[in-house]
Amino acid sequence: MRERAKECLSRAHALLSAGDEASIRYACLEICLALELLCYEKLEAFIVDLPIEKASSWRPKDVMAAILELDPDAEQDMKVTFWKDDEGGLPGPEITLGEYKTFGGKWANKAHNTLSSFLHAPTLDDNRNGRAPNPIAKKRSIEDIYEKLLCIASSNITSVRYSPSIVNFECSECHAKIKRKDAGLIHHKSVECFKCKALYLVERTGDGVYFTLKEAGFRCVSCGGLNVVGQHMLKHGKEISCNKCSFKNTIVRSWAVLAKR
Ligand SMILES: [Zn+2]
Numbered sequence: 001m002r003e004r005a006k007e008c009l010s011r012a013h014a015l016l017s018a019g020d021e022a023s024i025r026y027a028c029l030e031i032c033l034a035l036e037l038l039c040y041e042k043l044e045a046f047i048v049d050l051p052i053e054k055a056s057s058w059r060p061k062d063v064m065a066a067i068l069e070l071d072p073d074a075e076q077d078m079k080v081t082f083w084k085d086d087e088g089g090l091p092g093p094e095i096t097l098g099e100y101k102t103f104g105g106k107w108a109n110k111a112h113n114t115l116s117s118f119l120h121a122p123t124l125d126d127n128r129n130g131r132a133p134n135p136i137a138k139k140r141s142i143e144d145i146y147e148k149l150l151c152i153a154s155s156n157i158t159s160v161r162y163s164p165s166i167v168n169f170e171c172s173e174c175h176a177k178i179k180r181k182d183a184g185l186i187h188h189k190s191v192e193c194f195k196c197k198a199l200y201l202v203e204r205t206g207d208g209v210y211f212t213l214k215e216a217g218f219r220c221v222s223c224g225g226l227n228v229v230g231q232h233m234l235k236h237g238k239e240i241s242c243n244k245c246s247f248k249n250t251i252v253r254s255w256a257v258l259a260k261r
């Protein structure tokens with residue numbers, strides 16, 4: 001994928017150099033493809049820990065969010081070095097393997113939106129209000145994205161994965177395996193099942209990490225029995241069968257009026 005990303009960037013370079021509006025627009029397409037290819041390259045390194053459904057997600061924002069859940073350091077540039085301890089147990093000379101360059105999720109999302117804005121015809125409203133995206137006026141921003149991606153594609157290490165301590169448990173709702181880097185859980189109050197979107201509260205105690213499904217309760221409109229379901233099930237229009245009488249209850253969002261304080 002990296003080689004294909006480099007080919008896209010090479011074509012983008014020629015198009016940006018031409019400098020006319022049509023060429024810059026085509027350059028945006030090539031840069032956008034390079035960004036997506038580099039995103040998929042990252043995804044590949046993490047795919048064993050993600051459900052296969054995630055692999056069909058194409059938006060850089062989704063890809064990076066999934067990766068960061070597994071490894072909060074995944075958007076850091078790194079220099080990879082190692083050394084061998086000498087006979088006395090002291091570190092020997094450092095050997096540098098190379099550099100790993102990457103982008104953050106926010107940057108990738110913004111870059112993707114910027115590039116995509118030039119790949120569609122302006123709407124009638126855009127034309128009327130003089131808001132039609134102009135690739136020539138934004139050339140500097142497009143070049144900045146190109147340069148960052150070129151720097152990433154040229155770094156000699158394509159992915160870095162430590163073998164961190166991984167915590168895993170089975171989702172009680174869909175039985176998928178949920179895996180997270182132990183150290184990363186310090187930053188999260190909850191984790192989401194990638195497959196069914198069930199949310200679990202994270203609680204860290206002296207003897208380990210515990211996950212509790214976020215639940216919500218409602219009374220069946222037919223028999224009045226209490227039903228407790230995962231909070232992720234509460235979506236407007238969703239039908240949930242009562243666990244006592246099997247009546248199909250429909251979840252609806254409702255409006256409320258509150259006194260302003
Ligand atoms: Zn699940």
Ligand SMILES: [Zn+2]
Nearest residue numbers: 220223242245
């Ligand atoms: Zn019922």
